[in-house]
Amino acid sequence: MSEQEAALSHYDAEGRARMVDVSAKAPTRREAEAEAFVALSPQVLAALPRNPKGNPLEVARFAGIQGGKRTSELIPMCHPLPLSFLDVTAELTPAGVAIRAVAATTANTGVEMEALTAASIAALTVYDMCKALDKGIVIGRVQLVRKEGGKSGDYRRGGPERVE
Numbered sequence: 001m002s003e004q005e006a007a008l009s010h011y012d013a014e015g016r017a018r019m020v021d022v023s024a025k026a027p028t029r030r031e032a033e034a035e036a037f038v039a040l041s042p043q044v045l046a047a048l049p050r051n052p053k054g055n056p057l058e059v060a061r062f063a064g065i066q067g068g069k070r071t072s073e074l075i076p077m078c079h080p081l082p083l084s085f086l087d088v089t090a091e092l093t094p095a096g097v098a099i100r101a102v103a104a105t106t107a108n109t110g111v112e113m114e115a116l117t118a119a120s121i122a123a124l125t126v127y128d129m130c131k132a133l134d135k136g137i138v139i140g141r142v143q144l145v146r147k148e149g150g151k152s153g154d155y156r157r158g159g160p161e162r163v164e
Contacts, residue, residue, distance in 0.1 A: 037140035056129035064088035067121025
């Protein structure tokens with residue numbers, strides 16, 4: 001096994017995928033923020049207020065929250081976490097929809113995957129709500145913006161905060 005593979009905690013000595021044992025880690029407050037961007041054509045943006053399926057931004061918010069809470073069911077090696085907070089915002093911009101998700105817990109592992117999953121599911125929901133108007137909708141980079149707490153410490157993405 002290479003040095004890089006050895007540093008990946010989701011693999012055992014034989015290279016098999018495994019769930020990391022976090023039972024020895026102390027529960028601490030942890031928070032993560034992620035974002036995604038859904039690029040929409042001017043025609044789709046203009047039609048958003050009249051969407052017959054309902055308000056895509058509100059539906060995306062709810063879907064993101066629901067998706068974030070189900071992260072361990074979707075990502076095989078994620079631990080189920082007792083989330084103490086999960087919020088998703090979906091904001092119209094001149095080029096599409098900017099999505100931001102914030103997740104928090106007091107646990108012995110982080111909530112980065114919950115925030116990333118919430119942002120991803122919200123973005124996919126915008127696509128679903130608008131695909132009848134344009135199949136060429138593009139979901140931009142889904143990325144971790146920041147994380148706080150835990151053994152690895154704090155992280156903040158450099159550069160511009162918003163992805164468009």
